[in-house]
Amino acid sequence: MKMNDTFMKTRPVFPLLLSMALPNVISMLVNSLYNIVDSLFVAQISEQAMTALSLVFPIQNFVNAVAIGFGIGINAQIALYLGAGDHENANRAATHGMMFSLLHGVLGMVLCIAIMPGFLRRFTTDPALVDMGVTYSTIVFLFSLVNMADLAFEKIFQSVGRMNVAMVALITGCVTNIALDPVLIFGLGPVPALGIAGAALATGIGQAVSLVVYLYVYCTTEIAVRFSRRCLRFDAALDGKLYAIGVPAILNLALPSLLVTFLNGLLAVYSQSYVTVLGIYYKLQTFLYLPANGIVQGMRPLVGYNYGAREHGRVSKLYNLTLGLSAGIMAIGTLLCLTIAGPLMGLFTSNPETIAIGQAALRIICLGFIVSAVSTTSSGALEGLGKGVPSLVISLCRYIIFIIPIAWVLCGRMGPTGVWHAFWITEALSAVIAYAVYHKAVHQK
Template identity: 35%
Template sequence: MQTNNKMAVAPVGKLIWQMSIPPLISMFLQYSYNLIDSAFVAQLSENALTAVSLSFPITTLMNAASIWIGVGVNVLIAGYLGKKEQDNADTVVTHGLLLAFGIGALLNLFALLIMRPYFWAFTSNEEIYQLSIAYMSVCSFMQIPNMVHIAIQKMIQATGNMVAPMWFQIAGVVVNFVLNPILIFGIGIFPAMGILGSAVATVAGYLLSMILALALLLGKKQKVKVKIEGFHLQKQMIGRIFAFGLPSFIMNALSSFMVTFVNLFLVAYSDTAIAFFGAYFKVQQLIVMTVNGLIQGCLPVMRFNYGAGSSERLHSAFRYGTALVTGMMILGTLAVILFPAQILGLFTASEAMRSFGISAMRIMATSYLFCGLSTMISTYFQATEKVGSSMAIQLCRQLLFLVPSLWCLDKLFHLNGIWLAFPVAETGTLLVALIMMAWYHRKKS
C-alpha cells in the first residue's frame, strides 16, 4: 500500500537527505574532474590553462549528450519496473548500451572534425591553438567510456540503488587525480607529457569508471540485465529514450553554449581573460552542480507526493529543499567572496589575471543564491508536470537574459560588464520564476 512507502510517510527532511546525498556526492565528483585538470595544467603555463578552458564547451556538450541518453534510459526503466514489465526494462538496458557505444563513437569523431576551426575562432595565438589541438585530440576519446558509464549509472539508479554508481565516479576521480601530476610533470618511470598527460589522465579515469560499471551490470545480479536472446532494435523505444532525455540535454547543453558566447566577448580583451573565465567557471560549476545534486534528491520526493495528491508534503519538501539550497549557496558565495585570491592560487594565476580576477569572482559569486532559488522553482515545476515552465526558467538564465546582458553591459562597462551580466541575468531569472510561481498558485486557487 502507498502508506507503507517511505516517500509517503517518512519525515520530509530526513527523506530529502537520504535521497540527496548520493546524487550530491556524484555531482561533486563529476565536476571535480574538470577542476582537477585545470589546476594541474595551470602549473604548466597560462597558455595551457587557456587551451583547456577553450576545450571546456566541447567536453561539456559531450557530457550533455551522455546525460541525454542516461536520463532517457533511467525514466523508461523506472516506468517499466513500476509496471512490473521486466522484459521491457531489460530491453531498454540493451538499447541504452548500444546507443551509448554508437553515439559515443560518433561524438568522438565529431569532436575531432570540428576542433580545428573551433579553436581558430577563439585564438590567434599559435601556441594556445596547438595546445588546444593536442589536448582535445586525446580528450575526445573520453566520450565512449563517459557515455557508457553514465548510461549504466542511470540504469542502476532506476532500480533504486543510488549508492553503487557513486563508486564508479570515486574510482575515476581518484585515478584522474593520481595520474594528472604523474603524466603531466613526469614522475618515476613516466615521461613528462605536459598537457597531453592531463588528457590521458582524464580518459583513463572515465575508462576505469566504464569498466567498473560494466562489471557491476554484467557480473553481479542486478534488478535489470542486458537482454540478448530475442533482442531486436525497436525504433519506438529509441525514440522514447531520446524524447525523455531531451529536456536534460537542453539544460546541460545550454551551459556549453553559454561558455562559448562568453568566450566570444572575452576574445576581444585577452587570452588571459579566457583562461580566467575557464578556471572560474569550473569553480562555479563545482558549487552550483553540487547544489543541483541536492535539488535532484528533492525532485522524486516532490514528484511522488504530487502524484499521490499530498499537497502538504509536496510543499513541505519544496520549502525544506529551498532552505537547504539557500544555506549551501550562501556558503558557496562566502567561500568565493572571502577567498578569491586563494582560489585563483589553485590555478597558478599570474599578476595580470589577479588584477581583474579577484574582483570578477566576487561580482559573479553574488549570483549563486538567485541561481539556486530559481533552479529550485524550476524543479518544482518539473515535479508538478509543468515541464515547459521549468525549461523556460533555464532558457532565461543561460540564454534569453544572459546574452543581451553581456552585449549591453560590455558596451557600458567593458570587461567588468561581462562579469556583471551574470548577477543581472540571475536576478531577472529569479524574478520571472517568482512571477510564474505566483501566477501558477493563483490559477490553482
C-alpha cells in the same frame, strides 16, 4: 525476483531525500575536487595551457551534456515506470537508453575530433595554443564512448535508488584521475612527461575505471532493471519519450557551452586574461553547483517515482526541501567568493593582472548564487517529472534569452565588468520565471 523499490513512496520525506542525495553530494564534491586539482596541475604547465582548456571547455561540456542529458531521460522514464509498477517497460527503457547512449558516443567522438582545429582557430591565432587544444581534445574525445556508457549507467543506478553504486564508481574514477595527473603530466620513473596530453589521458583512464566498477556491480548484484536482448525491438513510443525528456535536458546542459563561446568572443577583444578568468570561474563554480546538483539528482528519481504513484503531496515536499538545501550550499559559496576571491584565483595563476580581474569578477558574479537555486531546483524537478520542455524554458532564460543580450549591452557600456554583472542580473530574472513555470507545469494534468 524484483527488488523492492516502494521505499521511495513510503519512507519519511526528509531522511529519504538525505539518503538519496548524500551519496550524490559526496560524489559531486569529489568530482569538483577532481576538476580543480586537474586544473591546478594544468596551470603548472603554463597559463597558456590553462587558456587552451578554457577554449576546449564549451565542446567538452557539450559532449558531457549529451551524455548526462540523455541519461536524465533514461532516469526519468525508469523511475516513472517503476512508480507505476511497470517493470517490463522499465527494463525496456534501460536497454534502449544504453543502446542510444553508445550510438551518441561514437558520433560524438568522430564529429568533435573533426571540428576542434577549426573551432579553436576562431578564438586565437596562436599556433601553440591551437596545438595544445587539439592535443587535449583529441585524446579526451577518443574516450567519448566510454564516457557515454559510464554516465548512462550512473543514471540507471540512480533511477532505482542505488546511489551508493554511483558514488563509489565516480569516486573511484576521480581518485584514479587525480593520482595519474602528476605522473602523466610531469612524468615519473619510466613514464615520460606528456604535458597537457597526460591530463587528457588521465581523464579518459579515470572514466574507464568508473565504467569497470558499474559493469562489475551490474554483473554481480541484483538490480531492479536489467538489459535484455528481447527489449531491443524498435519502440517508437518509448524512444520518443526518452528523447522528449533527454533532448531538453541535453539542451539545458549544453546551453552553457553556447554561452561560454559567446562570452569568450566578447572578452577576447580586451585580453586573453579575461578568457582565462572566465574559464577559472567555471572551474570554481563547479565546487558549488555540482554538490547542489547532487541534491537535485537525489530528488529527481524520487519526484518521478512519487509522481508516477500519484503521491503529489510528497512531490511538493521534496521540491521545497531540495530548494532549501541547494540555497544553503550557494550561500556558503557566496560567502567564500566575497571573502577569499583573491586567494581562489591565485590557485590557478600567478599573473597579478589575471588575479585582480578574477577577484573583481567573482565578487560580482556570486551575488546571483543564492537565487540561482530556484532555477536549478525547478529544472531538476521538472526533468524528474518527465516535463522536459518547461525545464528547457528555464534554462533558455538563464543561458540565452536574458544573459546574452544583457552581457552584450553591459559590455558595450561598462567593458568586461558588464559581463560579470550580467550573471547576477540574469539569475534574479530567471528565478522569477522558474518559480512560475514550475508551479504551472506541475499542476497541469
